[in-house]
Amino acid sequence: MNRKIAPLIKDAIDYKLDLKPYDHYTLDNGVPVYAINAGAQEVLQLEMVFFAGNFFEQEKGIAAATNFMLKNGTTTRTAFQINEAFEYYGAYCNRACYNETAVLSLHTLSKHITALLPVMQDMLTNAVFPDQELEIYQQNSRQRLQVNLQKCEFVATRLIDSYLYGEQHPYGTYTRLEDIDKLNITAIKKFYQDYYIKGQCVIFAAGNIPANLPALLNEYFGKLTIGKPPAILPEIKTIQAVEKKYRVQNEADAVQGAIRIASPFPNRHHADFKKAIILNNLFGGFFGSRLMSNIREDKGYTYGIHSYLQNHMQQSAWMISTEAGKDVCEATIEEVYKEMKKLREEKIGEEELLLVRNFMIGSILGDLDGPFQVIAKWKNIILNNLDESYFYDSVHEIKTVSADELQELAVKYLQPENFYELVVY
Amino acid sequence: MIDFEKFVLPNGLRVLVHTDKSTPMAVVNVLYDVGARDENPEKTGFAHLFEHLMFGGSKNIPVYDEPLQMAGGENNAYTTNDLTNYYCQLPAENIETAFWLESDRMLSLAFSKKSLDVQRKVVSEEFKEHYINKPYGDVWHKFRELIYTTHPYKWMTIGKELKHVEDAELQDVKDFFFKHYTPMNAILVVAGNVEVENVKLLAEKWFGDIPSGIKYDRKLPVEPKQTAPRKMEVKANVPLDALFKAWHIYPRTDPRYYIADLITDILSGGGSSRLYQSLVKEKQLFSNIDCYHFGSTDAGIITIEGKLVKGVDIKVADAAVNDELKKLLQDGISAAELEKVKNKTESAMAFEDMSVMSRAASIAMYELLGDANLINTELARYQAVTAEQILQESKIIFDENNSSTMYYLSNN
DSSP states (O other), X not given: OOTTSOOOOOOGGGOOOOOOOOEEEEOTXXXXXXXXXXXXXXXXXXXXXXXXXXXXXXXXXXHHHHHHHTTSOBSXXXXXXXXXXXXXXXXXXXXXXXXSOEEEEEEEEGGGHHHHHHHHHHHHHHBOOOHHHHHHHHHHHHHHHHHHTTOHHHHHHHHHHHHHHOTTSTTTXXXXXXXXXXXXXXXXXXXXXXXXXXXBEEEEEEESOOTXXXXXXXXXXXXXXXXXXXXXXXXXXXXOXXXXXXXXXXXXXXXXXEEEEEEEEOOXXXXXXXXXXXXXXXIIISTTSHHIIXXXXXXXXXXXXEEEEOXXXXXXXXXXXXXXXXXXXXXXXXXXXXXXXXXHHSOOOHHHHHHHHXXXXXXXXXXXXXXXXXXXXXXXXXXXXXXXXXXXXXXXXXXXXXXXXXXXXXXXXXXXXXXXXEEEO | OOOOEXXXXXXXXXXXXXXXXXXXXXXXXXXXXXXXXXXXTTSTTHHHHHHHHTTSOBSSOSOSHHHHHHTTOEEEEEEOSSOEEXXXXXXXXXXXXXXXXXXXXXXXXXXXXXXXXXXXXXXXXHHIIIIISSTTXXXXXXXXXXXXXXXXXXXXXXOSOXXXXXXXXXXXXXXXXXXXXXXXXXXXXXXXXXXXXXXXXXXXXXXXXXXXXOOOOOOOOOOOOOOSOEEEEEEXXXXXXXXXEEEEOOOTXXXXXXXXXXXXXXHSSXXXXXXXXXXXXXXXXXXXXXXXXXXXXXXXXXXXXXXXXXXXXXXXXXHHHHHHHHHHXXXXXXXXXXXXXXXXXXXXXXXXXXXXXXXXXXXXXHHHHTOTTHHHHHHHHHHTOOHHHHHHHHHHHXXXXXXXXXXXXXXX
């Protein structure tokens, strides 16, 4: 045995990847359900996705507050009783608010599902939004924001989005302390009426699914006044900042700076998107990427540096993100541009390209392992109005993209003058 | 039921195999029985720095990551006060690549000067990112030193101070490697779409000829029993006052560990838990409050921590926490409350066991504790806990003389 020689491997191109198809049915009121029944553990995940994100709000913070307070009291249950109803069974009912969507989710042992659906139905039909619950929410949100505002990375993430999209845009807006003060029950109740009671919803279920789940979902949610999701959302115009470079002092005694470098990029429907994901991996998308190899593993400027395409429906951005020592922030930025230049000017070698292909295919293979992962892939496809060809075309692209194509893409997009540049100290 | 098979190589390496044919992937998990508690008090943070160096090339392989990525694999590692764990996941057909890589770095590192120079800087940035450049980042540095007078849990995994990391030398790296990174002190778990027979062949082929090394005999200073309450006040550049309280509990293998674990769930961990309902919702003294423990191998601690609502006197908040504990000590818990925390444990375990990677790490961790089959029997130990035991243990744990309290105050 010679330890210097690597064992033979099977290459990515030789793997066939299959995205397990979903079960699909529609509740009586038109709400679509997508389900993946798989997995050895007796667990179940249910996600009710409402089109109730901050995209739809008239006043800042109303979508998030409404979503949060779904759990804070109904006509028959107090907040405490709702929490106890889930926690008694060891179940988790969470909510989360995004740009277009807001989610009410359930994680439970499959055997307890019948005890929990009535509580979720109650939250979606009889929420009361008590004044005192709002006051506590405001107080705790204010305090959390105060703590976050002392974190350079939090401030940097908010600011870069505002440069990319403009503060009037749901992707670029952010909450200030005075916005929290202005939250009010009247607006929250109206938002609840418009976007939950009469809302548009799609349901995703995954795990060990009991045979009667379709009937149960129809019983508890199929009679509600909710309906299927909108075919298409109106496009909101972005207003990009004119100035490209920013240095912001946030904390006088900071020892690191939070760096964000970002450029607008089209959404998943654009012809370049799938290839850009591959180029991004090579650039800063995994541990072996150019940015990591140079800026962490060679220079030691940072604990980690990453690049990614933002996960937005309408308009995306190509983002480079890191926290680096205060004295090496400018050097880090310079190295990021050098790596862009290299990608534009030098064709990627076959060995490195094969590594990226293999890594990405292996990673997708691992990502398809387990029902929650599979439904997450489908959710992304369905909510973005795509179909399974998006998945299969992406895989095909990883296997076949050429070094020339990647270089063309780098020339088209990785141009420093397109990028916003921000350091928050 | 999670099935596994165990065998031991002649050099002392323990190997456990868990087969799951439903996944196309395989996981190779190597756990080394060394953590921050085994460090020289003058050279803290070393176990974790060393973990970084394990990726800087081994005797016959210049870099670890590239061949693994080429085989479609991903990997990572973590260091705790108790142990260091390395894991990778890759398509099952390519599993031999993981054996090749893991065995070579167990055989010997390359001990590259460049790698040490770079990783010292990387870890310094990690230290800054998580413990200096964040509000409340230094809490646990200070609090651990109040709680522990003697046991090495008094420093954090990242190290007591930046200087310790900056001063690490190549000779330290070599000494540490040959003392701790040997088959005798390691556990290999292979899980996923694998055959036991094939794993046996591969383990013998790649790990069989590594010198066994000397079993590390851990003789850590024992923390003396605390006999009086400890208090500390800190002022810092943070927006809100925060309260931290801790009480010593039991080692991970002590039967009373399960009781202590359930006590933390009674007190916090959900919107219907005692501390949240009383102190955040009803009295509105805290904007958040949590009760938890670290699951440490040696005797650990139960902690309660929370940030205060602006304007609340920290003494009032502290007294309110103590009142909640008093209630627990006087009235105990109801049958429904006990059922609730047991259900939560059952559910948490089921969700945790969904991923092969997590099952592999659990098997390794339980084997380190002395019995890998704990992965299947622990739930029964939780189920056996009674309300009476919770009451009795709460009285012992929440004794004033067993407590440490830190007021972390805003100076603006």
